[in-house]
Amino acid sequence: MIYMADTADLSALKELYDFFPLEGVTTNPTILKLSGMKLSAAVDELKKIVGEGMLHVQVMSQTCEDIVREAKKYKSYFDLGDNFYAKIPVMPEGFKAMRILKDSGIKVTATAIFTQQQALVASKAGADFVAPYVSRLDNISSHGIEVVSDIVKNMKEYGLNTKVLAASFKTVDQIHRVSMHGSHSATIGPDLLMQLIKHPMTDISIDKFTEDGEGLYDIEF
């Protein structure tokens, strides 16, 4: 599974990129607002952190023409080459723009997905990634994991190349379950990424090894 960080918190990202095998960062207008940075400054900083990784930047436009213009502008302005993904919400004008962008060589992440059909239509419109929102579904007494699982099945059954990018997580268990259902990727906030690799038994085991090995390791290195 491809891990991405769903944040523009630069210090948290620097800490994570130091050891976590992340392959990219996803942003949206809310994440940007939380960061306190404007888009150009945020992307400049994020580029330095992600290196050769993916950067998914959401468009704000609402019409096909504007979405296409906005995504094309970002693609050249941010100079990220193939690592740039235009995040486009699944709405009629968005679907139209996805096809045009795909045909002009710009990679697309379809976002704000809440149903399997939205994902399927986005995939057929050319999306490289489709992002279903797990917690937001769970919060309205729907079933985020099931939606992710159905989308994964559809992609396989119809032989589509689109990757599922499970998004909107509040618990480690949700992440565990989307990975067990074969989600190709997940974008996760910094706190949850840290929690993914934590277990109290690991800490206890490491402490015990450290204590027991004291004075026994006599080869200099």
Ligand code: E4P
């Ligand atoms: C990612 O693509 C989404 O924009 C994001 O995961 C939404 O997460 P939230 O529901 O925690 O805001």
